Amino acid sequence: MSPENALIEIKDLKKWFPVRTGLLHALRSGEQKYVKAVDGVSFNIRRGEIYGLAGESGCGKTTTGKVILRLIEPSDGEILFRGRDVTRLKKREMKEFRRRAQIIYQDPYESLDPRMTIFDFVAEPLIVHNIGDIEKNVADALERAELVPPEEYFYRFPHELSGGQRQRVAIARSMILNPDFVVADEPVSMLDVSIRSSILDLMIRLRDDLDISYLYITHDLATANQVCDRIGIMYLGKLVEEADIRELVDEPLHPYTKALIAAVPVPDPEAEKSRAVISGEVPNPVNVPPGCRFHPRCAYAMDICKKEIPELREVKEDHKVACYLVK
């Protein structure tokens, strides 16, 4: 892929959280332990693309999203936004980056300030960035999020709105500065089923109209299948597979991806039933297994898998996998 195409390039990104072990452990000169939440992840997000990042809880997908926005500082690695390393930006440049990169959180019951009116909440970014014409901008943003007529929402408080409306308000706020890039962290998982599709629909339409790139973080492969262009699968802090969404769903290569896909139930009583191909649950991220992190649960594990860490490499055009099984 040509780099001009990429809006964001993540190179070998790491986030290690130190584990607090206490004084006694330190005095016994115990070594510092880390939760390696994100451990050497590389991928690109193209302009106008919805890139999915999927995996089970604790795989590091949310941490990755937050580190890219520098809401959490990375431990190591590069985050290139239009070719410039975000981790080295000066304060003023950082403010500009904040204008261009936004986030939509999972839970609209938690992410809206209960004491702010919708108008104040949506207008806040304009004030921070010193942008005028507030009333028109807020009205436009609400209208774009399909909260019409916008004036009706100006002086209401979050508790007066339903979950779907709240998420629309959160989307209006994240879009008001015309960002190029939005991290959407499980934006529909807290919402009711009948509302989910309309919120996803809105996100796709904003992408089409405004040429926004998304990082869509989710544990739900069914919604990912509906919105993403490409997707990366994470397991214990590492990307194990990355491909076009159709290709990944139809021809997954990594045993973990296969297991994930087989486990997803289908809303069709005549379809094949969901299967738990692998047993057990994700191990403790403090003591990650050596070699391939998935090997203790993998039915095909070989000797090499226990010793060496497989690299994520391109095995077909636009299809990368980190597994020794795949030639």
Next chain:
Amino acid sequence: MLLDVKDLKTYFETRSGYVKAVDNISLDMERGDVLGLAGESGCGKTTTMLAIMRLLPSNGRVLNGSIHLDGLDLLNMEEEQLRQDVRWKKLSMVFQGAMNALNPVFRVGDQLVQAIRVHENVNKEKALKRVEELFTLVGIDPKRATNYPHEFSGGMKQRAVIALSLICNPDLLIADEPVTALDVIVQAQILELIRDLRDKLGLSMIMITHDLSVIADVCNKAAIMYAGKIVEKGDIVTVFKHPEHPYSQGLLTNYPSIKGGKTKFKPIKGRPPNLIQPPPGCRFHPRCPYAMDICKKEEPEMVELEGGHFISCHLKTR
């Protein structure tokens, strides 16, 4: 017939009036049936089940209807008799989030033993033996009975509360959102367990969930609820493949699936009504793309289309 619910009406008394949470619903189940009860939050799924269990909160009122379980009239039963003869022995429930309600300071096995001894006159050894059998049945190593809840993973806790619901061999198990908080692979493990229990024990179950794919995965019958009413019910393939009610159609066509390519969403407009003053006529009419004049005035009756496929919609009854 194992369960027969007729014209059940359950309202909640609040300061602003009665919340018409469940309004004239009828359900029936044969032995071995697994019924999926689907609908959005606040549509009355859980209230229906609490009414069947007779566990409504103090402001809940059953105003009309009857509930028979295996011939027993549950609504006219003394509380004490219900507790001794029905709850857990004939009818048990896995509550939503029950896995987080295990007592953290007692061993998991002891919590099951205690529940067994409340219901049955057996000594501790016998109860422990039963716990070990149940653990094996639900796929937990019986040695783990001496563990505390924090030593269990999420999936194991969910297995443990399913075991807890099975201690007295109930005829009917009600499971409220049994897999919603679980990760996808663990969810598949629990769904496998549920299908296994259905096949091995011939257990009848009601699954309450908003997740239509879970219902398609384990149930043989489905009922779709909207705003306190059942709008459509029937066997799973009929309801899911040939839904006739506009609400079921809207829910199902917009349900994301991992199968097939991207589909164009056609979201249902608007949102569910306030149940203190639900819309007159059909409760779905303000959101229905096909609403006619009659829908605004008259409440549609539940009619049978063919072979146990019921629907309440004026479009089909005229």
